Amino acid sequence: MPSYYAQIAADGRVVGRCEYPEPFVHGSLVPLTEEQYGQPGLLFARYADGVLAGTAALLTADKGELAADGADAIRVRLLIGDWMSRLDESFSGVVPVSVQGQTQPVQVSGGIATFTVTSREPGLLRIATQGLDRNAELYVKAVKPGER
Known part of the structure; x- marks a missing residue:
C-alpha cells in the first residue's frame, strides 16, 4: 500500500504531492491520508501547527x-x-x-x-x-x- 505526502514550502504552503511505495521521512514532507491526497484543494492548503488548513x-x-x-x-x-x-x-x-x-x-x-x-x-x-x-x-x- 502506498504512502501519501504533501510537499510543504518554507512558508507552509503545499507546493506538491507525492506517493511512495513505502513510508518515507523528509523534512519537507507531511504524511496524508488517501482521502486528503485525492482532494483537488490540496495544492491550495497550508500546513501550520501540524494541521492542513485553507x-x-x-x-x-x-x-x-x-x-x-x-x-x-x-x-x-x-x-x-x-x-x-x-x-x-x-x-x-x-x-x-x-x-x-x-x-x-x-x-x-x-x-x-x-x-x-x-x-x-x-x-x-x-x-x-x-x-x-x-x-x-x-x-x-x-x-x-x-x-x-
Whole structure:
C-alpha cells in the first residue's frame, strides 16, 4: 500500500504531492491520508501547527442572465469552505469581491453570504472573490433590455 505526502514550502504552503511505495521521512514532507491526497484543494492548503488548513470559495447565481437596465438583479451566493471543500460554518468576516474590476466588501457569516449584482452595460460580467487560498469566479451575461 502506498504512502501519501504533501510537499510543504518554507512558508507552509503545499507546493506538491507525492506517493511512495513505502513510508518515507523528509523534512519537507507531511504524511496524508488517501482521502486528503485525492482532494483537488490540496495544492491550495497550508500546513501550520501540524494541521492542513485553507479557505476556498464557491460562487453561485440564481440566474445566468440579467437585463442591463440597472434594475434587474441577480442574487449571488458566496460559500466559504475549507481546503477539502466542506462548508466552514465558523468563518465570519469580510471577503473582498470584485465585480467587473470594482471591489466591494461582502460580509460573510457562518460561511455564507448573499448579495445582488446589477448592470447598466451589456456584456459578460465577471464576479470573483479575492484574498482567499482558493478564490472563485462566476460569469453572468448582461443583455440589452428587451433581448431576454
